[in-house]
Each structure stands twice: as structure tokens, then as C-alpha cells.
Amino acid sequence: MAKYNGAKCRICRREGSKLFLKGDRCYTDKCAFDRRPYAPGQAGRSRKKVSDYAVMLREKQKVRRMYGILEKQFRSYFKKADMQKGVTGENLLALLERRLDNVVYRLGYANSRQQARQMVRHGVFTLNNRQANIPSMQVKVGDEIVVVEKHRKDPVLAEAQEVIARRGCPNWLEVDAPNFKGSVKALPQREDIQFPINEQLIVELYSK
Incomplete structure (x- = not known):
């Protein structure tokens, strides 16, 4: 993963979801996302009209940052998942989990x-x-x-x-x-991934 020197909690706040990037701290009341559950910056609290493309992009960015991989790597995983039998989105998550x-x-x-x-x-x-x-x-x-x-x-x-x-x-x-x-013991199944991910949005994004 490319080195990121900024605050990791800013990533969670930007993606609008707790990504557990700081380990045990994320489970305590010190978690910045719990205290400030809105995007960083002066306009973080303002309501913005979000396009369908922006929703799909944010979902992809959320998963990519959660697993800590670059865009090129993530796209490579998607291509592998798309070539496999089964549901592409579930195949993608299984590859990342493995x-x-x-x-x-x-x-x-x-x-x-x-x-x-x-x-x-x-x-x-x-x-x-x-x-x-x-x-x-x-x-x-x-x-x-x-x-x-x-x-x-x-x-x-x-x-x-x-x-x-x-x-x-x-x-x-x-x-x-x-x-x-x-x-x-076995290959990861969709139900084994409890984190709230809508993988279909990622499939739709790369299918455009």
C-alpha cells in the first residue's frame, strides 16, 4: 500500500464508515469516527447532493482502503473475480479476505x-x-x-x-x-464478512 502519513481516522470519516484502521482504538470511546461521524474539513457537515456514480465510487474506495491496497491492485482483483464462476462481487471479497x-x-x-x-x-x-x-x-x-x-x-x-x-x-x-x-478450514463465504459492504455497487462501477 502507498504510504499514507495523515490521520487514519480521517479516512473513516471521509468514507462515512468505521474501517477499523487503528485496531483496538476503534472499539473504544476514543474513536474519532464515533465522536465526529461526518466528513473532515469545513464543509464536512454540509449536506451535498450525491450522484449515483459518487455512491459507487465511495463504496469502492471504502473497501480498497479497508484492505489497504492500491487502485491498480484492486482492479486486478476485480478482473480475477470477474473471470471466476459465481457472483463477481462475492468472488472479489473472497479474494481480498484470502x-x-x-x-x-x-x-x-x-x-x-x-x-x-x-x-x-x-x-x-x-x-x-x-x-x-x-x-x-x-x-x-x-x-x-x-x-x-x-x-x-x-x-x-x-x-x-x-x-x-x-x-x-x-x-x-x-x-x-x-x-x-x-x-x-474453508474458503470465506459472503456471510463470513460482517462489515457493511455493498459489493454490487463496485461491480456496477467497473462495468461502466
Whole structure:
């Protein structure tokens, strides 16, 4: 993801939805979106007439920023989803969910996807007993993600059990927190993604 040096909470406020970009802080009363649920800037509170195209664009931007990927990458995922059998929108979300950095986040070993991405790049995890340092790697059923022995005492990972207990783990994943291990039980389904996303708007946007 291109480096963004601004306040992450501004992104949530701009997209009009909590994207959980700051991890546990987003679950507390310190969350900026909860305190100021309107777009940033002087005109943030003003009501504007929004076109159909703007609605579709904002939905795409919301999902892209939530998973922390660039426009070129996002469009590539859409093309892959469109070529697969089934519903394009659901295929797109499944591809994004199967990214290694997202799986690490979903397993509870990171407070945010950005943190999970950094941890993957630093070689904190192995995938099927092989070093995995590419955040965009696609996991498949039966894959096993394990924390490298030397990293198991890191403060972030030491809190993994508490994070998992609080956030929960999706049904398509299985976590063995005491042994710093996670596995892929099945492919993610639409109902496994609880975040409010209207993927059909993204399909309509790219179909224009």
C-alpha cells in the first residue's frame, strides 16, 4: 500500500464508515469516527447532493482502503473475480479476505491489517512450514500459518489470545492461540464478512 502519513481516522470519516484502521482504538470511546461521524474539513457537515456514480465510487474506495491496497491492485482483483464462476462481487471479497495479511489480522495476531502487513513483510510467519513475507499471498483450504519461534515473545503476539477472545475468529479460520498457529478450514463465504459492504455497487462501477 502507498504510504499514507495523515490521520487514519480521517479516512473513516471521509468514507462515512468505521474501517477499523487503528485496531483496538476503534472499539473504544476514543474513536474519532464515533465522536465526529461526518466528513473532515469545513464543509464536512454540509449536506451535498450525491450522484449515483459518487455512491459507487465511495463504496469502492471504502473497501480498497479497508484492505489497504492500491487502485491498480484492486482492479486486478476485480478482473480475477470477474473471470471466476459465481457472483463477481462475492468472488472479489473472497479474494481480498484470502490475502495473507488479512488472514493474520483475522486470526488476531495483529491489531490492524496495516500492522499485519508489516509483520508478514518482516518474516514473522510461515505458511505451510515455508517463510512467507508477501502480504498478498492467497491462502487456500488446508494452509497452516505459524508464528516463527523467535517472534513468539513479541509484545503484540503476546496479546494474541486476548485479541482473539475479544474480536473472535471467522468460521472459515481456526486458531490455536497457545501454539501460535492458525489454519484455513474453508474458503470465506459472503456471510463470513460482517462489515457493511455493498459489493454490487463496485461491480456496477467497473462495468461502466
